[in-house]
Amino acid sequence: MRIVSGNYGGRPLKTLEGKLTRPTSDKVRGAIFNMIGPYFDGGRVLDLFAGSGGLSIEAVSRGMSSAVLVERDRKAQAIIKENIAMTKETEKFQLLEMDANTALPQLSGPFDLVLLDPPYAKEEIIKNIEQLCQGNLLSDEVMVVCESDKSVDLPEEIADLGIWKQKVYGISKVTVYVR
Structure with missing residues (x-):
């Protein structure tokens, strides 16, 4: 795996061995950012189930100012730290180990881009978006990008956000919510 585009484009990303995380493939990551960007002029990213950190590192590579990555798994945290170090701009990233x-x-907040790729997608995504809205953590122009299995049907609206775009890539479905 590698960073697809931007300042870190072409740099390799490490991923976890085994089935603990499901890293987003280069192809799907590139498609997600072409769908929502593809480039940004600043802003804050929240990656709530960071895994290897690839999605949020890609967002910063494409112009986001900073990223907060949340990951509970210790092995994944070690991989994220290595991937952040590869950027040589570690000050742009904050890893919350929880x-x-x-x-x-x-x-x-506020966050301008939120990346949600949780296990047990539907229940977590709905709950997380509601919590983000209740906590006033989202900017007015926020995009919430949800990656799930293609069989998961998310509601048209969650809190004060509605589906803007939705697309299936192989076994994955990407749903983007906006205000």
Whole structure:
């Protein structure tokens, strides 16, 4: 795996061995950013189930100012630290070593881009988006990008966000919510 485009384009990304995380493939990551960007002029990213950190590192590579990555798994945290070090701009990244439910009440917004790729997607995505809205953690122009299995049907609206775009890539479905 590698960073697809931007300042870190072409640099390799490390991923976890085994089935603990499901890293987003280069192809799907590139498609996601072509769908929502493909480039940004600043802003803050929240990656709530960071895995290897590839999605949020890609977002910063494409122009986001900074990223907060949340990951509970110790092995994944070590991989994220290596991937952040590869950028040579570690000050742009903050890794919170905890689960999403612990992190959400501790976060301060606003975030302009939120990346959600949780296990057990539908239940977590709905709950997480509701918590983000209740905590005033989202900017007015926020995009919430949800990656799930293609069989998962997310509601048209969650809190004050509605589906803007939705597309299936192989076994994955990407749903983008906006205000």
